Amino acid sequence: MLGSVDPVLTTDGVVQRYGGRRVLGPIDLRLEAGGGLAVRGPNGAGKSTLVRVVAGREEPDEGEVRVCGRPPRETDLEFRRDVFVLDEAVFYPDLTVREHLELAAIGHGAGRGAAELVGRAVERCRLSGHADMAPGRLSKGLRQLMMLAGILVRPPARLAVLDEPERHLDGDARDLLAVLVEEARERGTAVLLATHSDALADRVCDARTDLS
Amino acid sequence: MNPSPAPATPPRPTAVPSPAAADEVVRRLRRARRAARGRSEESTATSVYIAVFTALMAGMSFLSWLDSTLAAPEPPAWAGRVAPVLPELIALAVLAVLWLSVRDALVRGPIAVERPMVDWLLVLPVPRRPLLRPLLLRAYAVRGAVGGLSGLAAAAVIGSVALAPAILAGGLAGVGSAAVGAAVVRFPESPRVLAWLTPFALAVAALLFASALGVWDAPVAALAATGPWGVLAAAAAVVTAAAVTAERPIGGIPADVLRSRADMHAALRYGIWLSEPTFGHDMLREGAGRAPSTRLRLRPPSRAGALVLWRDVTGLLRNPVAAVRSTAFAALSAVAVAAGAGADPALQAGAAVAAALLLYAAARPLLVGADYTAAVPQRLLLLPHRPPAAVLLHGGVPLAVLLLAAVPGVAVAFALVGVRGLVLAAMLPAVVAGALGGTFRGRLPAHLWTGYESPMGNTAPIQVLMWHLQGPTAAVLAAAPPLSGMLPGPMVPVWTVAATVLLAVWAAGKGRALTGR
Known part of the structure; x- marks a missing residue:
């Protein structure tokens, strides 16, 4: 279990505007190690904006965000070591599912154990029959499972930021998603979950914030 | 125990609509889109402004250059070196246009369908040829005009070529490229066409180069000696036959072929508007089913x-x-x-x-x-x-x-x-x-x-x-x-x-x- 005295994620008075129109905030959040926070709200409430700010893809117009005690910058190697972000699938069209996961595993230092690690992740995420295919040839659901499998091929992250991870997944895959998130929390990963699914939020998170 | 419900009666098939239904569909679509365009006058005005501005900036520069080149008292010195090998150069240009048309048609093609048209109109039980014919005719006109302008520019640059034959030759090449493209889009054997066309084209190109260098006398020189109008008349007959022949079967182009080409056309349009020529290339390389085969695998390294x-x-x-x-x-x-x-x-x-x-x-x-x-x-x-x-x-x-x-x-x-x-x-x-x-x-x-x-x-x-x-x-x-x-x-x-x-x-x-x- 990851130990941490300071919160993994804090946002203080964060506001974001697009074209002069406020789309998020002000929002104050605090997430400890192993905690789970669900962010709810209708379309356009700012859930994805919050995810982008916490994931270091945008700087807030006002307020401060700190992840593991530092401002989030996704170009920082330490940030990418500590934070797992799951949103839309990004992949190389000429690499297979297995090769993508090997890329992630080796990039996180799995070394010679990468093949075995990836094999287990592929099996667990129901990708065994598709592991040697390019993601471009797979359904959106299978691509989403490939992205989800990324959490299994790396050391436990300090923070997992999940933006509608349940999209395109069938019932069994959503169960798997819930189990993986629960296991991550047990290992000490703090989870920030933006979701439309009440069932998922209730199952994997113990706190909720509503942006509507 | 309740009795099982009687099986539902399937709907009776209705008669297939008459061919006139296709024309009516197109008319209604045009009316509806006109109404929608009327509702977005501001964006239309902006689009027109951008289009006119861009055309003026590009067109004025081109016309200005053309004017100064045509007005030059003497053709440039290097034009004299080009004149003896002009027949070979023209033959090479025609070969290049043919090969490029085939390559383009394998992923895009001359029929610029919009994706909504594929998903809404072409799925209707109406004949497709009336829906697609206007698009092909537009392609003939646009490519013919571009070809004609290219011929004009080439004649201006070279200086020793008459303008009228050059414009006509360019126009015919443009129309011919659209006809070839339409044929390639229509028939599924097309990728094999490129497979044998490429080495054939390379061989012909090599022969034309050899002729240009004086190593060999290609028949093109003899053909050109008969004068431009005879050659152009023959070319016009061939291109017209090709254009008419290519138009007839376009109603049989499969919808999935049109869908993928509609995406490429959109990518090209976006690329032009964004001034990003690689936009279509990215889509071409990364589109569904276009990624390279992943059979060859290399074991990944153990070091990051x-x-x-x-x-x-x-x-x-x-x-x-x-x-x-x-x-x-x-x-x-x-x-x-x-x-x-x-x-x-x-x-x-x-x-x-x-x-x-x-x-x-x-x-x-x-x-x-x-x-x-x-x-x-x-x-x-x-x-x-x-x-x-x-x-x-x-x-x-x-x-x-x-x-x-x-x-x-x-x-x-x-x-x-x-x-x-x-x-x-x-x-x-x-x-x-x-x-x-x-x-x-x-x-x-x-x-x-x-x-x-x-x-x-x-x-x-x-x-x-x-x-x-x-x-x-x-x-x-x-x-x-x-x-x-x-x-x-x-x-x-x-x-x-x-x-x-x-x-x-x-x-x-x-x-x-x-x-x-």
Whole structure:
């Protein structure tokens, strides 16, 4: 279990505007190690904006965000070591599912154990029959499972930021998603979950914030 | 126990609508879209303003150049050298248009369907030919006009060609390319057509080159001796027959073929509006079913530091043609260096520029991995390096392969012109760095569309063009001076090292700029 005295994620008075129109905030959040926070709200409430700010893809117009005690910058190697972000699938069209996961595993230092690690992740995420295919040839659901499998091929992250991870997944895959998130929390990963699914939020998170 | 419900009666099929229904559908669609356009007058006015502004900026420059060229009292000196080989050049141009039309039609084609039309109109039980015919006729008109303008420009440049035949020849080539494209789109055997057309076209091109060099007398010269109007009349008959023949079966084009081509047309339109010529290329390379085969696999490394190299080697293994292209261009580069040696200074400089551009063309196909990463900047963050380092690492494998690919050319150049042949090899790192910088240039910044007035006109189109030509420009600036032989001997290694370092720093900076950090 990851130990941490300071919160993994804090946002203080964060506001974001697009074209002069406020789309998020002000929002104050605090997430400890192993905690789970669900962010709810209708379309356009700012859930994805919050995810982008916490994931270091945008700087807030006002307020401060700190992840593991530092401002989030996704170009920082330490940030990418500590934070797992799951949103839309990004992949190389000429690499297979297995090769993508090997890329992630080796990039996180799995070394010679990468093949075995990836094999287990592929099996667990129901990708065994598709592991040697390019993601471009797979359904959106299978691509989403490939992205989800990324959490299994790396050391436990300090923070997992999940933006509608349940999209395109069938019932069994959503169960798997819930189990993986629960296991991550047990290992000490703090989870920030933006979701439309009440069932998922209730199952994997113990706190909720509503942006509507 | 309740009795099972009686099985539902399936709906009775209705009669197939008459062909006139297709015309009515098109009329209604036009009316509805006119109404929608009326509701968005502001965006229409903006679009018209942008289109007129762009056309004026590009068109005025073209017309101004055309006017000054046509008004010149004498054709340029080099035009006299072109005249004897004009029949071969025209035949080569026609061959190139034919080959390019087929290649284009395999992914795009002349029938510019919009995706909503495919999903809403073409699924209706109405004949498709009336829906698609206007689009094909428009393609004939547009390509014919572009061909005619090209003929006019070519006649103006060459100076010894009559305008009317040139315009007609260009127009016929344009219409012919649309007809060929429509036929390729219609028939599923088309990819095999390209498979036999390519070596055939290369063989014919080689024969035409040989004829131009005087090694062999191609029949084109004899044909041209009969005069342009006879040839044009025959060509007009052939093209007209092709255009009519290609129009008849277009109603049978499968919907999935039209869907994929509709996506490519949209990509081209967006690319033009965004001034991003690579937009369609990215879609072409990454569209569903277009990714290369993944059968060839390379075991990944155990060290994270070697991942980018593994990613690039995998990309090249799955695109073996890249290495072949690279070898060919590297050899041509050596030919250019050899051709310029000992010539007058102007020719030496021209040969050096050509050699540098050919070196760039040799490096470019090898940047497969860099291409994929640059197309979606988020992919830079999949790699376990800071973005500037990841960009530079993408140059490692291409440089290694290019050094191998260039060995035959460098050896020949060294045998012919001595040390200058080795300079070719020494410039490869700088050229690869320049190509990397061009690959990672990102999307065109909007401020480049704001130019200023200069004696040559508004600078905005030139700024946009130079933005997209960063890679080749960097290669020329780095490689041409030492390849021209005009640098003093001791300066060549200094120049080589300095150019490589500067371009590497520049390319690394692109990675930082792409990710915003």
